[in-house]
Amino acid sequence: xxxxxxxxxxxxxxxxxxxxxxxxxxxxxxxxxxxxxxxxxxxxxxxxxxxxxxxxxxxxxxxxxxxxxxxxxxxxxxxxxxxxxxxxxxxxxxxxxxxxxxxxxxxxxxxxxxxxxxxxxxxxxxxxxxxxxxxxxxxxxxxxxxxxxxxxxxxxxxxxxxxxxxxxxxxxxxxxxxxxxxxxxxxxxxxxxxxxxxxxxxxxxxxxxxxxxxxxxxxxxxxxxxxxxxxxxxxxxxxxxxxxxxxxxxxxxxxxxxxxxxxxxxxxxxxxxxxxxxxxxxxxxxxxxxxxxxxxxxxxxxxxxxxxxxxxxxxxxxxxxxxxxxxxxxxxxxxxxxxxxxxxx
Numbered sequence: 001x002x003x004x005x006x007x008x009x010x011x012x013x014x015x016x017x018x019x020x021x022x023x024x025x026x027x028x029x030x031x032x033x034x035x036x037x038x039x040x041x042x043x044x045x046x047x048x049x050x051x052x053x054x055x056x057x058x059x060x061x062x063x064x065x066x067x068x069x070x071x072x073x074x075x076x077x078x079x080x081x082x083x084x085x086x087x088x089x090x091x092x093x094x095x096x097x098x099x100x101x102x103x104x105x106x107x108x109x110x111x112x113x114x115x116x117x118x119x120x121x122x123x124x125x126x127x128x129x130x131x132x133x134x135x136x137x138x139x140x141x142x143x144x145x146x147x148x149x150x151x152x153x154x155x156x157x158x159x160x161x162x163x164x165x166x167x168x169x170x171x172x173x174x175x176x177x178x179x180x181x182x183x184x185x186x187x188x189x190x191x192x193x194x195x196x197x198x199x200x201x202x203x204x205x206x207x208x209x210x211x212x213x214x215x216x217x218x219x220x221x222x223x224x225x226x227x228x229x230x231x232x233x234x235x236x237x238x239x240x241x242x243x244x245x246x247x248x249x250x251x252x253x254x255x256x257x258x259x260x261x262x263x264x265x266x267x268x269x270x271x272x273x274x275x276x277x278x279x280x281x282x283x284x285x286x287x288x289x290x291x292x293x294x295x296x297x298x299x300x301x302x303x304x305x306x307x308x309x310x311x312x313x314x315x316x317x318x319x320x321x322x323x324x325x326x327x328x329x330x331x332x333x334x335x336x337x338x339x340x341x342x343x344x345x
Contacts, residue, residue: 024122025129027211027301030101032057032092034122036115038085047072047095049301051309053336055096072096091115099298099339102211104204108294125207136206136213137199139267143274144198147183148176161195185278194279201286204293205266211300212259218307219256223249225314225325232322241326248333251340252306255299258343262296295343302340306333 023029028049032042046058048069056069059078070078072092081089091113095101098109103123110117117123125133145164165176181188226245235241266289273281313328314320320328 022126022129024103025126027100027102027297027304030095030106031122035091037088037091039079039081039088041079042088042092047092047101049101049305051305051332053302053305053339055098057092057096099294099341100301102207102297102301104207104293105297105301108290125203129207130203133203133206133210136209137202140202140205140270141199143271144180147274147277148180161199162192165191165195183274183277184282190279194282197286198282201289202270205263205289208259208296208300209263211304212256212263215256215300215303215307218311219252219303222252222307222310225310225317226329228317229322229326229329235322235326238326241330244326244330244334247337248306248329251337252303254342255303255340259296259299259303262292262343292343295341299340299343302336309333 023031023046024034030047032045032047037043042057047055048058050056050067050069055072057072057075059068059070061067072089072095075081075089075092094113095106095109098105100106103125107117107123110123141161144161148165165173165180167173167176177188177191181191184191184194186194226249229235229245230242269285273285309332310328313332314325
């Protein structure tokens, strides 16, 4: 087991903001209490992406003691595994290879591994996070609301979609639901399920947009730091350092650009979908978004992990000299680049 005081996520893991409810809203943290594990000692641990973008089990984290990390395949050195809990080891080894631990990517991966996820509350965003990302949902819910409420729909909140159709009098509510049923071409009793699915699938895109927006200031700070490194007279002669700087910069910039493009594409296609809406059209869109979640989540997780690692190590421009920063680019920032899948549009 390695104990790393230097890992960017040693400090982050000890931060109360990254524990409890907030952890399940993270791209890079999976509290193992969320999973149906038979090994009691693992319930208090977490699966995290460390600064090298390796998936490891974090057994403890504290500002003083650091982060106690163990590779999943090495867990038998810490816990006993037998016939009753051997499945835990296999599950964690598989999940450690996932590119993101956000709730939407995890749902798909756990289903693939045969784990029932339908009734696991921890595989949903917390209520606080859902409220936080609600403004990002407007672009995806506005076409639906306009289809029913017309121009007055712009004044409606994009939060709980079902609440939008509630009215003081029953007749108005029934008229709204009937109009939506006609637009979507389904029966009125099926409307609540449709609205639930619609809200959930677009909440995932709102969540990813929120993560992307949060990464941009850190990316700008990192790019400024790289520009300063390239100006250093000694480092400019080091081909290895210059190549690493270019490689990391190109990868991170490409990831941010690709995620931005894919989210914009879904906004445009959602607008188009409502010009001639049907339940089948929504289901096709739902499937397409679900298919992209793993790649988008992985790309954002990589960006978040790497940029947080840099800002944790070098919180200010005057922290760390050029050589120290160059070494960090070479040995940490570049590590794991090959694991990020390109988002093929």
